[in-house]
Amino acid sequence: MKIGIIGDGAIGRYVSQKLTEKALTPSVRLVRPARLKAAKDCKIPQVGHVGDLPGDISLMIDCAGHSALLEHGPSILKRGISLISVSLGALADKELEQRLTVTAKEGGAQLHLATGAIGALDCLQAARVGGLSSVTYVGRKPPKGWQGSKAEETLDLSNLEEPAVHFHGSARDAAMNYPKNANVAAAVAIAGIGFDETAVQLIADPSVTANIHEINAVGEFGQFHFRIEGKALPDNPKSSALAAMSVISSIERRNSLITI
Known part of the structure; x- marks a missing residue:
């Protein structure tokens, strides 16, 4: 190859x-x-x-x-x-x-x-077959992870003392307004009920050191909650280490005779 x-x-x-x-x-x-x-x-x-x-x-x-x-x-x-x-x-x-x-x-x-910084998308895709009634994604990062984004328009990221929601809306709006920060919201939307129906909250939280992603989904299958605390790449606090790893995983699956 x-x-x-x-x-x-x-x-x-x-x-x-x-x-x-x-x-x-x-x-x-x-x-x-x-x-x-x-x-x-x-x-x-x-x-x-x-x-x-x-x-x-x-x-x-x-x-x-x-x-x-x-x-x-x-x-x-x-x-x-x-x-x-x-x-x-x-x-x-x-x-x-x-x-x-x-x-x-x-x-x-x-x-x-590539699935990027989030997991459980296989579960979400399977649940979509039976029908999903709601999917919510919550993204929580340290303030420095939101630097250079629209979060700076409403928050003083350098002096934030408690968690603050700086975006609440659809996955489409999140992806369009946070092109360097909301790929996970887009992944959840694509795997689930779409950009316009997926609800998103983005939070700057000075009490955390990891990038935290959560999915809440309800449908015919039942309901599930997924949470992951991911580290950023050392070179860039906006880039997830797992997102980079998911690229390599995607290539390996293309080369595998048996895949999951």
């Missing part, structure tokens, strides 16, 4: 390192044309456009955020190259979701959304 990667941030570096350890070193990295010279010392060959990707690439991995999926996703899929992405929140944009669906069909490729 020849793999290409988009993004050289905290998640991209983690994924590259783990792939190298597993003898699956990426063959090429797709970067913005303006960064080609800055990245010329990188051991992985660099290209600036999807059209410049080698013809033998069979899988691309998007670790670069919503804008990268918007810019490159449709072209990659149309070329017949399957894509794994951590940018689940980008699909809150209905137009982009449609473009990705159409180009994947045209290219005979598949877009796989």
Whole structure:
């Protein structure tokens, strides 16, 4: 399998390192044309456009955020190259979701959304078959995990002394307004009852040190509550270590003869 990667941030570096350890070193990295010279010392060959990707690439991995999926996703899929992405929140944009669906069909490729920082999505997907009446996602992070987001418009994150809700609404609004923080909300929505019906609360909490994610779901199956306390990557408090790990897990499942 020849793999290409988009993004050289905290998640991209983690994924590259783990792939190298597993003898699956990426063959090429797709970067913005303006960064080609800055990245010329990188051991992985660099290209600036999807059209410049080698013809033998069979899988691309998007670790670069919503804008990268918007810019490159449709072209990659149309070329017949399957894509794994951590940018689940980008699909809150209905137009982009449609473009990705159409180009994947045209290219005979598949877009796989890595599960990211949350678990229990298999349970949620199964419960959807019988019918779900409500799904709520609550995301709780230390104040520094919300820096650079809309939370700063309503909260003094540097001096917060108690937990504070800074968003309450639908998963679609959360994903559109918190593109670097609400991919988990999008994952829950996609696995369950959709972006508009999934309720979301986002909380800045100075008493916690981990990123805490909770799902509450009720349906014909019964009800469940799931909670996970995840560590961020050392390089970026906004990037979940489990999100990066889920990319590697997705690749391993593609290569496995027996999978769960």
